[in-house]
Amino acid sequence: MSTPKPKVAHPSLPRNSLGLTRRDYEGGMSTLCAGCGHDSITAAIVEACWGLSLEPHRLVKLSGIGCSSKTTAYFVGEAHGFNGVHGRMASVATGANAANRELTYIGVSGDGDSLSIGLGQLAHAMRRNLNMLYLIENNGVYGLTKGQFSASADVGTKSKKGDANTQPPVDPALLALSLGAGFVARGFSGDKPQLVPLIRAGLSHPGFALIDVLSPCVTFNDHEGSTKSYAFTREHYHPAVEADFHSGAAADFIAPAESISVDYREGEEVVVPLHDGSHVHLKKLDPGFDTSDRAAAYAYIAAKLKEGQYVTGLLHADPAAGGDLHAANRTSATPLNRLPFERLSPGAAKLASLMARYR
Amino acid sequence: MPKASHPQERLNDFTIKFANVNGTGSASANALVMKAIFRMGVPVMGKNYFPSNIQGLPTWYEIRVSKDGHLARSGRVDLMLAINIETYAQDVKEVSPGGYVLYDSTWPRSAVLERQDITVLGVPFAKLCNENFDGVRNRILMKNICYVGALAALIDIDVEVIRTLVTEQYSKRPKLVDANMKAIDLGYQYAREHLPCPLPLRITRLDHNQGHVLIDGNTAAGLGCVYAGATVGAWYPITPSTSLMDAYRGFCERYRVDAETGDHNFIVLQAEDELAAIGMVVGASWNGARAFTPTSGPGISLMNEFVGLAYYAEVPAVIFDVQRVGPSTGMPTRTQQCDILLCAYASHGDTRHVLLFPANPDECFHLAVAAFDLAERLQTPVFVLSDLDIGMNDWMIRELEWDDSYRPDRGKVLSAEQVEKLTKFQRYADRDGDGIPYRTLPGVGPKGAYFTRGSGHNQYGLYTEDSAEYQQVVDRLKRKFATAAALVPRAVVEGPGTRPIGVVSVGSCDSPIREALGQLERCGVALDYLRVRAFPFGAEVEAFLASHSKLLVVEQNRDAQLRALLVLETAVEKAKITSILHYDGMPMTAGFVTDAVLAALGGSDRRAAAAG
Ligand SMILES: Cc1ncc(C[n+]2csc(CCOP(=O)(O)OP(=O)(O)O)c2C)c(N)n1
Numbered sequence: 018m019s020t021p022k023p024k025v026a027h028p029s030l031p032r033n034s035l036g037l038t039r040r041d042y043e044g045g046m047s048t049l050c051a052g053c054g055h056d057s058i059t060a061a062i063v064e065a066c067w068g069l070s071l072e073p074h075r076l077v078k079l080s081g082i083g084c085s086s087k088t089t090a091y092f093v094g095e096a097h098g099f100n101g102v103h104g105r106m107a108s109v110a111t112g113a114n115a116a117n118r119e120l121t122y123i124g125v126s127g128d129g130d131s132l133s134i135g136l137g138q139l140a141h142a143m144r145r146n147l148n149m150l151y152l153i154e155n156n157g158v159y160g161l162t163k164g165q166f167s168a169s170a171d172v173g174t175k176s177k178k179g180d181a182n183t184q185p186p187v188d189p190a191l192l193a194l195s196l197g198a199g200f201v202a203r204g205f206s207g208d209k210p211q212l213v214p215l216i217r218a219g220l221s222h223p224g225f226a227l228i229d230v231l232s233p234c235v236t237f238n239d240h241e242g243s244t245k246s247y248a249f250t251r252e253h254y255h256p257a258v259e260a261d262f263h264s265g266a267a268a269d270f271i272a273p274a275e276s277i278s279v280d281y282r283e284g285e286e287v288v289v290p291l292h293d294g295s296h297v298h299l300k301k302l303d304p305g306f307d308t309s310d311r312a313a314a315y316a317y318i319a320a321k322l323k324e325g326q327y328v329t330g331l332l333h334a335d336p337a338a339g340g341d342l343h344a345a346n347r348t349s350a351t352p353l354n355r356l357p358f359e360r361l362s363p364g365a366a367k368l369a370s371l372m373a374r375y376r
Numbered sequence: 377m378p379k380a381s382h383p384q385e386r387l388n389d390f391t392i393k394f395a396n397v398n399g400t401g402s403a404s405a406n407a408l409v410m411k412a413i414f415r416m417g418v419p420v421m422g423k424n425y426f427p428s429n430i431q432g433l434p435t436w437y438e439i440r441v442s443k444d445g446h447l448a449r450s451g452r453v454d455l456m457l458a459i460n461i462e463t464y465a466q467d468v469k470e471v472s473p474g475g476y477v478l479y480d481s482t483w484p485r486s487a488v489l490e491r492q493d494i495t496v497l498g499v500p501f502a503k504l505c506n507e508n509f510d511g512v513r514n515r516i517l518m519k520n521i522c523y524v525g526a527l528a529a530l531i532d533i534d535v536e537v538i539r540t541l542v543t544e545q546y547s548k549r550p551k552l553v554d555a556n557m558k559a560i561d562l563g564y565q566y567a568r569e570h571l572p573c574p575l576p577l578r579i580t581r582l583d584h585n586q587g588h589v590l591i592d593g594n595t596a597a598g599l600g601c602v603y604a605g606a607t608v609g610a611w612y613p614i615t616p617s618t619s620l621m622d623a624y625r626g627f628c629e630r631y632r633v634d635a636e637t638g639d640h641n642f643i644v645l646q647a648e649d650e651l652a653a654i655g656m657v658v659g660a661s662w663n664g665a666r667a668f669t670p671t672s673g674p675g676i677s678l679m680n681e682f683v684g685l686a687y688y689a690e691v692p693a694v695i696f697d698v699q700r701v702g703p704s705t706g707m708p709t710r711t712q713q714c715d716i717l718l719c720a721y722a723s724h725g726d727t728r729h730v731l732l733f734p735a736n737p738d739e740c741f742h743l744a745v746a747a748f749d750l751a752e753r754l755q756t757p758v759f760v761l762s763d764l765d766i767g768m769n770d771w772m773i774r775e776l777e778w779d780d781s782y783r784p785d786r787g788k789v790l791s792a793e794q795v796e797k798l799t800k801f802q803r804y805a806d807r808d809g810d811g812i813p814y815r816t817l818p819g820v821g822p823k824g825a826y827f828t829r830g831s832g833h834n835q836y837g838l839y840t841e842d843s844a845e846y847q848q849v850v851d852r853l854k855r856k857f858a859t860a861a862a863l864v865p866r867a868v869v870e871g872p873g874t875r876p877i878g879v880v881s882v883g884s885c886d887s888p889i890r891e892a893l894g895q896l897e898r899c900g901v902a903l904d905y906l907r908v909r910a911f912p913f914g915a916e917v918e919a920f921l922a923s924h925s926k927l928l929v930v931e932q933n934r935d936a937q938l939r940a941l942l943v944l945e946t947a948v949e950k951a952k953i954t955s956i957l958h959y960d961g962m963p964m965t966a967g968f969v970t971d972a973v974l975a976a977l978g979g980s981d982r983r984a985a986a987a988g
Pocket residue numbers: 082083084085086103126127128129130131154156158159160161162167
C-alpha cells in the first residue's frame with residue numbers, strides 16, 4: 018500500500034522556486050478505488066504544495082482512519098505523516114503543533130472521521146484556532162466500512178441498497194462558521210482549478226482553515242438517488258467564488274512583486290494573502306456574496322442548501338480572526354521542542370529555596 | 377464533667393480527628409494545626425477524607441502525631457474535634473477509649489450521646505465568634521480558627537509558631553493576621569480558663585524534622601515534570617489528579633516565563649476530554665516535546681485506544697494515573713490501587729506497558745523525571761501510578777533534591793546530520809539488538825521522513841498485511857519490553873532477604889507495612905519486604921519471589937491485581953502467595969496489616985518466621 022512511485026523527473030518538467038517538480042510532491046501509490054474522488058484531492062494537494070514551493074520536509078501530514086485518511090500516504094512522501102486513530106486526528110495535530118509551531122500542518126479526514134466519531138475534536142480544534150489546514154473529503158458515507166450513511170448524508174439521499182436517510186446532515190462549513198473558524202471553504206474533487214487555490218490559501222491561513230471537499234465515493238455512493246454522486250454534485254454545485262483561471266494558467270497565484278500590477282476589480286474578486294506576502298486571487302461569481310461577513314456567509318450557504326445547492330469556493334476568510342493557539346497561550350517563538358534543557362529545568366538551587374515554602 | 381478513665385500521658389504520640397462541614401474553610405484551619413506541629417519538630421501525618429461535593433457535606437481530617445515518624449493512619453482517635461452537628465453521634469462513637477471530644481458548646485449536647493469511657497470538652501466557638509466578629513461568612517471562617525486556638529491550649533501547641541504561620545500565610549493582608557490571631561486567642565483563653573489544659577495528649581518540641589518538608593504527591597509530580605523539562609501538558613479535569621496540573625502550571629508560571637518577553641516556555645492544553653488529552657500528548661511527543669497528561673481511572677479507560685497506538689507506533693507518552701476508587705465513577709475522593717491491570721495491559725491487542733509506582737511524594741518527583749527518560753528511551757507510553765492518598769495528602773518527606781548534572785535521556789532520535797548520512801532510514805528496524813528502533817522528528821529533513829501508523833507496518837515503517845513482516849515488528853516490541861525490565865527503577869528490598877516469609881507490596885501501602893513490620897517483629901514475627909517500584913519486573917523481583925517459601929502480597933484493591941500481575945509475568949509459584957487486600961477506600965492502617973499477616977500465618981509459619 019505504500020509502494021513508492023518511481024521518481025524520474027523529466028528535465029522539461031516545470032520547477033518551482035525551490036527547483037522541485039510536481040513529482041517531488043507525490044507520495045506512495047494510491048490503493049483507493051479507481052475514480053475515487055479522494056485521489057483527485059490528493060492531486061490537488063500535490064499541485065498546491067508545489068505551487069507554494071513548500072519545503073516537503075517542513076510539512077506535517079495528519080489523518081484519522083478511513084479511505085480519505087489513507088491519502089496522506091499518497092502525497093509529499095518527504096514529509097512526516099501520522100495516521101492515527103479514527104476521529105482523533107485533531108488532537109494529535111494540536112499536540113504536534115504545540116510542540117513545533119514552525120512546521121506546516123495539513124490534516125486530511127473523512128466525513129465519518131470528522132462529523133461523527135470525531136466531531137468533538139474537530140469542534141475544539143476550531144475553538145482553539147489551531148494553525149492548520151483541515152481538509153474533509155466528504156462523500157456522505159463511510160467508504161472503508163462499505164457504505165453506511167455518514168453524518169453528512171442529506172435527508173432523502175439513498176443508500177446503494179435503496180434505503181433513504183432520514184436524519185439531518187451536519188454541514189461542516191456551517192459548523193465551522195458557527196464555531197468561529199477564520200477560514201472556511203468548500204470545493205469539489207471534480208473541480209481542480211477551483212480546489213488548488215483554495216488549498217494554497219488554506220495552507221497559508223494563519224489559523225484554523227477548514228475545507229470541505231465534496232468527493233464522491235464511486236463504489237458506495239455514486240448511484241442514482243444519492244446526493245453525493247458525481248452527477249448530482251455537478252448539477253447542484255454552486256461556485257460562489259472560484260479561482261480566476263481565465264487570465265492564464267497561474268493567474269490565481271500572484272507573487273509579491275507582481276501584486277501591484279494586478280488589475281483589482283472591486284467587488285469582483287477576493288484576494289487572500291499568503292504567508293510569503295503573495296496572494297491567492299479568487300474570482301467572485303456571485304457579486305452579492307461577501308466572504309468577510311461570517312453571518313452573511315452562513316445565511317447565504319444555508320439558503321442555498323435549502324434550494325439544494327452546495328455553495329463552493331471560499332466561503333469565509335478572516336486572516337485577522339483572533340490569535341491562534343500559541344498567541345492565546347503566549348508560547349515562546351522558539352518551538353517548544355527546541356528549547357534547550359537548561360532553560361526548562363530550574364536547577365538545584367531554585368529547588369532548595371522552593372523547599373522553604375513547604376517547611 | 378464525668379470522670380473518664382484517663383490514659384497515661386501520650387507525649388507526641390496520638391491522633392486528632394476533625395469532623396467538619398466541607399466548604400467552610402476548615403481545611404486551612406486543619407492544615408495550620410498540622411504545620412504548627414511539624415514546625416515544633418514533631419513528625420506528623422495529615423489525611424483528608426472529603427466528599428465528592430463542593431459545600432455542605434461532612435468532611436474529616438486526621439492528624440497523627442508520631443514521635444517515631446510513622447506516617448500511616450493509626451486507626452485510633454484520641455481527640456475528636458466534633459464540629460459537625462450532623463455527624464456528631466457517629467464521631468463520638470469513633471473515639472478510642474480514654475479519648476476526648478471537643479465540641480461547640482454554644483448548643484450543649486444531651487447527655488445521651490456521652491460515653492463513660494471518654495471525656496467531652498466544650499468550647500462555645502459559635503458564641504465567641506458571634507460576639508467578636510461581624511458577617512456570617514467571616515464568623516464561620518473564624519470559628520475554625522478559634523478551635524485552632526482551643527486546641528493549641530489543650531495539646532500545648534506553641535501559639536508563637538501559629539502566629540508565625542498565620543503571618544506567613546497572610547503576609548500581603550496584615551488585617552487578616554490580626555483577625556485570625558484574635559480568633560485564636562479567643563479559643564486559647566477560653567480553653568485555658570475552662571478546660572483542664574494541657575491534656576495528657578501533648579506536643580513537646582522535638583528536633584526530628586530537620587531537612588524535611590510537608591508536600592503532597594501531585595505537587596511533587598508536577599514539579600518533577602517541570603524539572604524533567606516537560607513543555608506540553610494536556611489534561612481534562614478529574615479528581616484526584618487535577619492538582620498535579622495546577623502545580624505544573626503554577627511552577628511553570630514561576631520558572632518558565634521569560635523575564636523579558638513574557639513568553640511561556642510551556643503550554644497547558646485543557647482538552648475537551650481524555651481522548652483528546654492523550655492524543656495531544658502523543659502528537660507532541662511524536663514531534664519531540666516532553667509531554668504528559670495527569671488523570672485518574674475513568675480517564676485511563678477513555679485513553680485506551682491511543683495508548684495502544686502509542687505502543688504500536690512507538691511514540692513516547694507519560695501518563696499519571698492518580699488512582700481513586702472504582703469501578704465506574706466509584707468513590708472519586710477515596711483512595712485505591714485499582715488500575716494496575718488496566719494500565720499494564722491498556723488497549724486492545726497484545727500490549728504491555730511500563731508502569732512506575734511511587735510510594736510517597738519524593739518518589740512522585742523522581743519517578744516523574746524517570747518516566748520521561750523511560751518513555752523517550754523506550755519510545756512507549758509510561759504510566760506513573762500514584763493514588764489519591766499520595767497525590768492529595770501532605771506527606772512529611774525529606775526535602776526534594778536535584779542533581780544539576782542530570783541531563784534528560786531523549787532516546788534514539790536521529791539528528792539532521794545523522795539522517796543526512798543514511799542511505800535509507802528504517803524506522804522500525806532493530807539495529808542495536810535491544811529492541812529499540814531509531815526515530816526522527818518531523819522537519820528533520822527529506823531523508824528522515826516516515827509515516828507513523830497504527831495499522832500493520834514492517835520494519836521500514838511501510839504498511840503491511842504480510843504475516844512475517846507483521847510478526848517481525850511485534851516480536852521486536854516484545855524484546856523491547858524485556859529491555860525495559862533492565863532500565864526501570866529497582867524494587868526496594870528490606871530485611872536480610874534470607875527470611876522464609878516475605879511481604880510484597882506496592883505504592884502507598886509502604887508506610888503502614890513498614891510500621892506493621894516493626895509491630896510484627898516485636899511479636900516475634902520477622903519478615904522480609906519487597907516493594908515493587910516498576911513493571912516490567914526486574915530480576916530482583918523474580919529473585920525475591922523465588923527465594924521465599926511464603927509470600928504475602930499486600931495491596932489496596934479487591935481483586936489482587938498486583939498478585940495477578942506477578943503470577944502472569946514472573947515464574948512465581950501461585951500456591952506460595954496469600955493476598956492481603958484492603959479496598960474500603962480509606963488509607964490502610966498498620967494495625968490492619970499486622971492483624972492480616974498474623975491471620976495469614978499458620979503455626980508453622982509463625983515458628984519459621986520467628987526462627988528467621
Ligand atoms: C474506533 C473505531 N471504530 C470503527 C472503526 C471502523 N471504521 C474505519 S473507517 C470508518 C469510517 C470512515 O468513514 P469516513 O471518515 O467518511 O472515510 P471514507 O472511508 O468515507 O473516506 C470506520 C467506521 C475504526 N477504525 N475505529
